[in-house]
Amino acid sequence: MPRRFGAYGGAYVPETLIPALQELEVAWQEARRDPRFRDELRRWSRDLGGRPTPLYFAEHLTRRGRGAEIWLKREDLVHGGAHKFNNALGQGLLARRMGKHRLIAETGAGQHGVATAMLGAALGIPTEVYMGRRDMERQAPNVQRMRLLGATVHPVTSGSETLKDAINEALRDWITNVRTTHYVLGSAVGPHPFPSLVCDFQSVIGREIRRQSVSRWGKLPDLVVACVGGGSNAIGTFHPLLNTAVELLGVEAGGAGRGPGASSLLRGSPGILHGAYTYVLQDSDGQVRDTESVSAGLDYAGVGPEHAMLRDSGRVRYESVRDRDALAAFHWVAADEGILPALEPAHAIYAAVRAARRRPKRERIVVTLSGRGDKDLQVVLGHDTGADR
Numbered sequence: 610m611p612r613r614f615g616a617y618g619g620a621y622v623p624e625t626l627i628p629a630l631q632e633l634e635v636a637w638q639e640a641r642r643d644p645r646f647r648d649e650l651r652r653w654s655r656d657l658g659g660r661p662t663p664l665y666f667a668e669h670l671t672r673r674g675r676g677a678e679i680w681l682k683r684e685d686l687v688h689g690g691a692h693k694f695n696n697a698l699g700q701g702l703l704a705r706r707m708g709k710h711r712l713i714a715e716t717g718a719g720q721h722g723v724a725t726a727m728l729g730a731a732l733g734i735p736t737e738v739y740m741g742r743r744d745m746e747r748q749a750p751n752v753q754r755m756r757l758l759g760a761t762v763h764p765v766t767s768g769s770e771t772l773k774d775a776i777n778e779a780l781r782d783w784i785t786n787v788r789t790t791h792y793v794l795g796s797a798v799g800p801h802p803f804p805s806l807v808c809d810f811q812s813v814i815g816r817e818i819r820r821q822s823v824s825r826w827g828k829l830p831d832l833v834v835a836c837v838g839g840g841s842n843a844i845g846t847f848h849p850l851l852n853t854a855v856e857l858l859g860v861e862a863g864g865a866g867r868g869p870g871a872s873s874l875l876r877g878s879p880g881i882l883h884g885a886y887t888y889v890l891q892d893s894d895g896q897v898r899d900t901e902s903v904s905a906g907l908d909y910a911g912v913g914p915e916h917a918m919l920r921d922s923g924r925v926r927y928e929s930v931r932d933r934d935a936l937a938a939f940h941w942v943a944a945d946e947g948i949l950p951a952l953e954p955a956h957a958i959y960a961a962v963r964a965a966r967r968r969p970k971r972e973r974i975v976v977t978l979s980g981r982g983d984k985d986l987q988v989v990l991g992h993d994t995g996a997d998r
């Protein structure tokens with residue numbers, strides 16, 4: 610399991626956390642070789658998670674693009690409504706195997722908190738979730754969901770009262786309670802081994818895309834697109850395709866288009882955030898900048914360190930999409946396909962349609978539809994966008 614991705618990654622954490630990170634790495638290395646664990650993971654993914662998810666031909670969206678075919682990888686159909694389940698399940702099973710009897714998690718929009726609360730309930734492990742107080746107000750329905758699922762939600766009132774502060778608070782809790790507690794980190798970020806661990810659990814997305822495209826068309830897609838917040842659905846989509854000729858495109862949030870939005874790879878610079886060396890939106894003094902995006906799940910100043918490497922090497926291309934274009938794509942998918950996408954993958958869908966217009970009809974584009982849009986209805990209804998651009 611790589612500790613670094615080129616210059617990026619590593620574990621810049623207080624001394625007290627090092628044994629816990631090592632314990633986690635060893636536990637995962639043993640578990641992934643254990644056929645019983647792999648079988649357990651497969652069974653829960655299928656029976657509770659609903660995997661495998663379909664690969665869906667978006668015929669009307671394709672017609673809108675007037676070029677390459679557009680296919681959707683339906684992670685919105687995973688239990689809980691987003692890909693977050695894949696990672697929460699893997700880490701939950703691993704925590705149980707390690708004999709931990711308490712789970713903690715951070716959450717921004719609330720999707721990862723809900724996924725962890727679901728797994729905590731299903732596995733019978735008490736769960737506590739840290740969430741910025743401002744996010745709790747913005748995402749009240751997810752706070753209620755977590756509580757109904759039996760989790761305790763702690764409001765975080767430091768800093769900007771959002772995701773970055775919730776991660777700090779969860780790390781602080783973990784430092785105090787490492788012996789009894791597993792920290793279920795929600796994206797491919799943070800200190801080693803989290804970026805690799807989360808990538809492993811999310812790679813089920815890319816493996817299914819590989820298998821399903823070969824069985825549908827006898828070959829791999831020409832282009833695969835995913836949105837990038839911390840980067841977990843994207844790395845899980847891309848990783849199994851890195852050693853193929855498939856073109857890969859990651860899409861960051863451009864925000865309103867005036868500042869850097871939440872585009873850490875395109876507008877940030879290398880620095881340390883939450884224990885990893887990676888691209889960070891920071892000012893010249895290294896202060897982390899406030900991010901801004903219509904979608905809470907992409908609203909993060911850092912990004913997983915493997916993406917930092919893939920950006921520098923050019924193996925993955927990254928683009929950004931503005932709020933208004935993501936909102937337009939939301940309406941396209943709703944009206945064209947009868948699917949309400951989350952605003953995060955709406956960014957990826959906009960970029961996919963833009964790419965499809967420039968590519969021949971015989972090519973195929975797969976977009977990871979990372980989650981469903983029920984959580985975003987208030988935001989969408991509060992914006993007035995034309996659906997017919």
Ligand SMILES: *Cc1c(COP(=O)(O)O)cnc(C)c1O
Binds near residue numbers: 836838
């Ligand atoms: C959390 C979330 C994201 C962003 O997180 P990544 O780690 O970048 O995948 C994207 N889409 C949805 C639906 C989410 O809930």
